[in-house]
Amino acid sequence: MKTIIVPIDFSDHSEYALKTASFIAKKQDAQILAVHMLDIQSDHFNESSSYIQEKTAFLLQLAKKRFHAFLKKDYLKDLKVTPLVKHFKVFSEINDLAKEENADLIIMGSHGASGLKELFIGSNTEKVIRFSEIPVMVIKKDLKDFDFENVVYATDFSLESIDAYVRIKSITEGFKGKIHVVYVNTPYENFKTTPEMEKMAADFFGIADGNIENLKSTTFVSDRSVEKGILSFSNSVGADLIAMSTHARKGLSHFFKGSLSEDVANHASLPILTVKI
Incomplete structure (x- = not known):
């Protein structure tokens, strides 16, 4: 195993996934691609293209700044961790990234879904599982033993x-x-x-x-x-x-x-x- 993708939304659950990825990466001498999906909505027809470009640039810089702070973890020391900010709108595109980077595994955090939300919307984790052509590991809580x-x-x-x-x-x-x-x-x-x-x-x-x-x-x-x-x-x-x-x-x-x-x-x-x- 050489490359592990970890989707990051700066939540506790994405940190649970990042911790797990760090353990596996250390054991198997792999690198981590930490990916934040910047959802830029393009359906605001009353907004000019120049405004959307400015908005995108601002959100991109904000995401990079948050990434820098989020990845300052002791458990990531001595690991190769590459932060990526992508303009993804759907989670199926993580599969495209996995193919581009020749990744071996996707690890992502999830709090699950239930009831009507599960039936009609589903969680982002479900979407990744549904579209991914490489193995996906789902982490639900902060693991004490890896x-x-x-x-x-x-x-x-x-x-x-x-x-x-x-x-x-x-x-x-x-x-x-x-x-x-x-x-x-x-x-x-x-x-x-x-x-x-x-x-x-x-x-x-x-x-x-x-x-x-x-x-x-x-x-x-x-x-x-x-x-x-x-x-x-x-x-x-x-x-x-x-x-x-x-x-x-x-x-x-x-x-x-x-x-x-x-x-x-x-x-x-x-x-x-x-x-x-």
Whole structure:
């Protein structure tokens, strides 16, 4: 891992993400790109172009000044941290930046969302998860321990998620933690018998790992929803991190089918690592 992107809005939650990024960067000799998205609204038709330019220049200088103060942290010493101010209006553009900079990971803070706000608006974190082509780690609180010793990897054992599983393994191996693989069996249309679950897992690991050794350490749990099963299992093993693959659904597909990774990222207090399928 060489480059980590951290979106900064100068809030406590973005500092939580920055702290986590500093820990990972030190462990893996990576640099940090701290990005502030300067939202310049261009829909004010009664404002002249010269006024908008002056306003943009003023806000840009203000952001740079705040950045300078925000990045004066002891935990950032001896790290390469590059502050960037971008004229982003939508969080999907972070993905473009990630490709330009050949970044390996995005780490961002989030307080989640709930109720009508979650349904109709969603959080900025959800938008990044939905559009990002590189792994995204979501930090919900100020972590006291950055050693991700117990990582829960939640999977449906679909063959299309194998590449995401391999990427997650690569990232978590850098933490030197133990991966707890979990499959959640629900009582409705996706119900599987024990032999069916074991066969799915064996086929998955046979292709992904070249062996089925991880089948021994895989846990099959039953719950009323996949999300509840993941959170309950994570609590039972004392997880430090939940890792998942995501289809990153957009538009009407996302509205009607939802996104499990976004739901877990919204509702879990643990850090979440998502990788797009």
